[in-house]
Amino acid sequence: MAPRGYIDAGTKWYYILHPRPVYIILAEHAGSANFMAASWVMPFSEEPPRIVAALEKEAYTTELIKESAIFTVNVLGVEHIDFIYGAGTISGREVDKLSILGAEVSRDTITGAPRLTKPRPIGVVEAKIHRLLDELAGDVYLVVADVVAAYADESLFNTRYGWEIRKAKIAMHSAGRAFTTNNGLYVARRKRS
Amino acid sequence: MAPRGYIDAGTKWYYILHPRPVYIILAEHAGSANFMAASWVMPFSEEPPRIVAALEKEAYTTELIKESAIFTVNVLGVEHIDFIYGAGTISGREVDKLSILGAEVSRDTITGAPRLTKPRPIGVVEAKIHRLLDELAGDVYLVVADVVAAYADESLFNTRYGWEIRKAKIAMHSAGRAFTTNNGLYVARRKRS
Numbered sequence: 481m482a483p484r485g486y487i488d489a490g491t492k493w494y495y496i497l498h499p500r501p502v503y504i505i506l507a508e509h510a511g512s513a514n515f516m517a518a519s520w521v522m523p524f525s526e527e528p529p530r531i532v533a534a535l536e537k538e539a540y541t542t543e544l545i546k547e548s549a550i551f552t553v554n555v556l557g558v559e560h561i562d563f564i565y566g567a568g569t570i571s572g573r574e575v576d577k578l579s580i581l582g583a584e585v586s587r588d589t590i591t592g593a594p595r596l597t598k599p600r601p602i603g604v605v606e607a608k609i610h611r612l613l614d615e616l617a618g619d620v621y622l623v624v625a626d627v628v629a630a631y632a633d634e635s636l637f638n639t640r641y642g643w644e645i646r647k648a649k650i651a652m653h654s655a656g657r658a659f660t661t662n663n664g665l666y667v668a669r670r671k672r673s
Numbered sequence: 674m675a676p677r678g679y680i681d682a683g684t685k686w687y688y689i690l691h692p693r694p695v696y697i698i699l700a701e702h703a704g705s706a707n708f709m710a711a712s713w714v715m716p717f718s719e720e721p722p723r724i725v726a727a728l729e730k731e732a733y734t735t736e737l738i739k740e741s742a743i744f745t746v747n748v749l750g751v752e753h754i755d756f757i758y759g760a761g762t763i764s765g766r767e768v769d770k771l772s773i774l775g776a777e778v779s780r781d782t783i784t785g786a787p788r789l790t791k792p793r794p795i796g797v798v799e800a801k802i803h804r805l806l807d808e809l810a811g812d813v814y815l816v817v818a819d820v821v822a823a824y825a826d827e828s829l830f831n832t833r834y835g836w837e838i839r840k841a842k843i844a845m846h847s848a849g850r851a852f853t854t855n856n857g858l859y860v861a862r863r864k865r866s
Contacts, residue, residue: 482822482824483779483781483788483824485826485827486797486824486825486826486827487824487825487826487827487830487831487832488822488823488824488832489796489823489824489825489830489832489835490832491719491832492832492833492834492835493716493722493798493820493823494716494719494722495830495834495835495836496748496796496797496798496823496824496825496830496835497694497696497714497715497716497724497746497748497798498694498835498836499694499836499838499843499855500693500694500715501690501691501692501693503690520715520716520717521690521715522690522693522713522714522715522725522727523686523687523690523713523727524713524727524809524810524813524815525727525809525810525811525812525813526684526687526812527811527812528810528811529686529687530809530810531690532715532725532727532815534715534716534717534718534725553690555689555690558859561859561860561861562861562862564861565861565862586676588676595676603682603689604679604689605686605689605690610809611809616717616718616723616803616804616817617717617718617721617723617817618718618720618721619718619720620717620718622717622725622817624809624810624815627686629675629681630681630682630686630689631675631676631679631680631681631682631689632679632680632682632689633678633679633680634678634679634680637680637682637688637689638680639680639681639682639683639684639685640685641685641688641847641848641849641851642682642685642688642689642691642847642848643688643691643692643847643848645692645847645851645853650692652855654834654835654836654838654855654858655834655835655836656834657860657861657863658834658838658858658859658860658861659858659859659860659861660838660855660856660857660858660859661855661856661857661859662692662845662847662853662854662855662856663853663854663855663856663857664853664854664856665847665851665852665853666751666754666851666852666853666854667754667850667851667852668754668755668757668758668850668851668852669755669758670850
């Protein structure tokens with residue numbers, strides 16, 4: 481029973497917290513690499529630098545992360561939504577998802593986990609599991625991970641304010657096949673006290 | 674040492690995972706209500722419906738949440754960034770932040786926690802703490818909370834696809850005083866297999 485003027489979101493309650501940046505998460509174990517799309521990933525702690533991610537227990541990439549303890553979070557521009565949607569809907573457990581989607585990776589990372597090189601991400605966070613919590617929900621793990629390295633396209637990011645928000649077009653997931661990106665720069669007036 | 678073409682994000686690593694929707698979180702305990710801005714909040718589990726939030730241990734609103742175990746997450750349109758910035762920079766511990774920022778609340782919620790009514794949010798999630806994890810980082814709690822109710826502006830949200838992404842203009846935090854919003858609808862082509 482929602483207040484007047486509002487509609488109860490029902491089972492789609494989580495869309496109230498969307499749109500969100502969507503990432504490609506890559507991992508590898510025993511010679512098998514795979515990746516998936518995920519938008520339920522966020523910064524958690526500045527110091528120590530840590531992120532949290534909600535990872536589907538049944539996903540193949542999650543299995544690789546659990547085994548290897550390392551993964552990369554890759555930020556793509558909105559021009560790559562077909563790739564992202566494919567990454568989020570094809571399972572790499574029985575097919576070669578990298579090949580099907582034309583993805584290429586590099587292992588020149590600090591952790592050794594593969595990072596995406598094609599399509600070229602505009603930002604990458606290399607992460608290592610700090611804690612994997614399996615009893616906080618049904619079919620997802622809550623993964624708390626240390627940030628081992630983090631870098632972004634030098635033409636789109638600066639180390640003071642982050643993204644050049646008028647230039648970088650971050651892929652964000654709205655719902656299903658629907659995506660969006662950031663629009664314009666809005667600057668808050670400084671509060672006078 | 675970032676790969677060629679990339680810049681190391683340094684201490685601003687978390688901006689790689691921005692811009693993100695930014696929320697106003699409200700709570701109340703023993704007659705004292707307060708609110709703060711937060712963007713490190715995300716859906717965590719569909720079933721059971723749960724969210725996670727990174728909450729600064731020292732924040733007054735966090736203290737109220739810890740005492741009462743209930744809070745609301747309020748989504749605002751980008752036209753309210755001055756309010757959001759004020760909410761994120763003024764502490765309500767020693768001043769009446771609601772009054773200073775002209776906020777109004779209602780307690781007509783299932784949980785009894787205050788929800789924002791002025792400025793009018795376009796979406797609200799009512800939450801109740803499931804677990805408060807205090808040892809996963811230094812100065813933040815990781816709060817895992819049950820979603821008790823969730824509703825959104827009936828003219829901007831539908832229960833199938835969520836936000837009408839061309840109409841709703843969600844406030845998103847970029848960095849410091851810089852905000853952005855969503856831009857347009859991009860639809861992924863269905864992957865043919």
